[in-house]
Amino acid sequence: MAKSEPDQTQLIPEETPETVPVLVPLALPAPYDYLVPEGADVRPGSFVVAPLGPLKYVAAVWRRPEGAAAPNIPRSKLRALVDVLDDVPPLPEISLDFAEWVADYTLTPPGMVLRMMMSASAAFQPPPPRYGVRLAGPPPERMTPARTRVLDAAGNGLIWVKSLLAEAAGVSPGVIDGLVDAGTLVAEPLPDTIARELDPSLLRAELSDEQRRAAEQLLDNTRDGFAVSLLDGVTGSGKTEVYFEAIAQALSDGKQALVMIPEIALTAAFLTRCEERFGARPAEWHSGLTQSARGRTWRAVAEGKAQLVVGARSALFLPFPNLGLIVVDEEHDQAYKQEDRVSYQARDMAVVRGHLGKCPVVLSSATPSIESLVNAEQGRYRHIPLRARYKAAGLPDLKAIDMRKSPPERGSWLSPVLTEAMAETLARGEQALLFLNRRGYAPLTLCRKCGYRFECPNCSAWMVEHRFRHRLECHHCGKFAPIPDECPSCGAEESLVACGPGVERIAEEVEALFPEARRAILSSDLTPRIADLRETLREIEDREVDIVIGTQLVAKGHHFPGLALVGVVDADLGLAQGDPRAAERTFQLLSQVTGRAGREAIAGRGLLQTYMPEHPVLQALVAGDRDAFYAQEIEARREAGMPPFGRLASLLISGSDRAAAESYARSLARAAPPAETIEVLGPAEAPLSVVRGRYRYRILVKAPREADIQAYLRLWMADAPKARGSIRLSIDIDPYNFL
Incomplete structure (x- = not known):
């Protein structure tokens, strides 16, 4: 929201004494006071342009705490607002309440919460006129197949956004521009499609x-x-x-x-x-x-x-x-x-x-x-x-495949039990889905001659092979490099081997097993554009795909009418984490993904490949006993004092120098105030100890549910040593990520 023009701060006449607190969308501890230009009308929530240092920022007029008076600051030290954005709707009072609550709870500067509320920079500029095109004139003398497709698409008489018309007709924007120049399409103002009136009484569904x-x-x-x-x-x-x-x-x-x-x-x-x-x-x-x-x-x-x-x-x-x-x-x-x-x-x-x-x-x-x-x-x-x-559709029938008893062939990842079920499903003209929550081709690449493993130079993580894109990539910092022809350590050629499967490797195995089947991969790596992802989802829904191979993208609320079989390639994957929510997350994820099967007239099946069929999560899934799993997990959380029966806060310390980061983490932990009911655990090296070249240490604060953990952390931070140089401290109330 910064503006870099030279400061043109207005001079404020002596008879205009009004000042207002203004919150700038930056990591600042509180609003700053500014003088209000003569004749300007501002109130809490109004948007203004405020000078701060050499820059100007679009900011919001805030409010003083109840009963607080304006600070007694000499007028000569106050700066004036540059502008009041009268044409921008002000923040409602409830937004100010919400911003203050969130900032207080998360121990975040309120300006950073305001920044989220102002995340549409175009809203604070005069809205430009928007034009589309409509079919209005005769066809041009020179017609081409591309122009014919455009005229067919525009034949409904509607006003089209140029880019959408080009996409609908499968042509470049230049074809649209040529038809405008020819007078066949004319520019007209676009109607407001965002604020169209909804009819709550329309088309009520027939409910069971x-x-x-x-x-x-x-x-x-x-x-x-x-x-x-x-x-x-x-x-x-x-x-x-x-x-x-x-x-x-x-x-x-x-x-x-x-x-x-x-x-x-x-x-x-x-x-x-x-x-x-x-x-x-x-x-x-x-x-x-x-x-x-x-x-x-x-x-x-x-x-x-x-x-x-x-x-x-x-x-x-x-x-x-x-x-x-x-x-x-x-x-x-x-x-x-x-x-x-x-x-x-x-x-x-x-x-x-x-x-x-x-x-x-x-x-x-x-x-x-x-x-x-x-x-x-x-x-x-x-x-x-x-x-x-x-409509009385049945829940899918779930079974575990014990991979110790029905292992895949050497070099493969799909059990014969699963591949046989896939063959039967395809023979009936139904769809199958294979789920593996691991992107890429393989999570690790190593040299079979010297044992060299490809690690990210910036993170303590392996480089993931993405064979379809011919590169190795770190999923934490985004670092990537082409797959080499020889080992960078010993120079051996044709010695590199991929270890473990990702969705690309499963897709390769499926292609070998079912070469005639139409396949689609749902992974954020291979469908990064939302339009491409939506098109793939449409193809699946319209049964233009026989086998879907996907990551957790396939588990989130999709409705695939023809899907009869879901195979979970590695049901154990989420259970091997040192995360207090690991069992819950795995149960939820596998329940959601297997729940994609049999949602209409087709009977659904789910097969879960596992080396731990006796695990309580898998036992509950197969038995369909959700309530027993939740009861057991809730009781375990209660006994351990973990959320929601206790509270957690994470303090993550990072720095470009390992010794400095560790030293600061230890001094920070020593400064923790003593408390009978609050435990301070650590510091310990984070499981993912290096990310983007920064060494990471974690302190975990554990407290009873009724404890005011924010007050404790404020007291701690007030007397704690300040992070200096490259050292950064981030506090996460109610953490979900423990890596």
């Missing part, structure tokens, strides 16, 4: 008896202001149609609604479902939008014109003036945890936003987080279960 009862419970719980409902339904039970009823009620009441989803690849299908249900496409918000689109959406939300927003976790920080419902879909998903700059759990912050704004919150999942289940058991949330699939 169980869905209807759940919808009635949900509506009862969302009528009287703040309340949290846990919509807990098996995969394919129709949870979306149930909470659509709550959205319809909010829209009927003249309120705005927000639906948060964990994966932006899901937005296209979800937006289509919303359009079918409410007659118009809702606004979307995620990192895949252009800055211009983000700016228009931000303004539409702030002006109350965007009735329904579907977005990623950052959508929670949009300036809703009239929010009447928050839905967190797939509320268990780890993607709701942000770890950069401001560390927060969006699911938990959604509950806070609902409480501050007296707005109901719906948490929806087939595999709820243990935190949410415990809150439901203790009466904080209302538990609304859905135990049957929609």
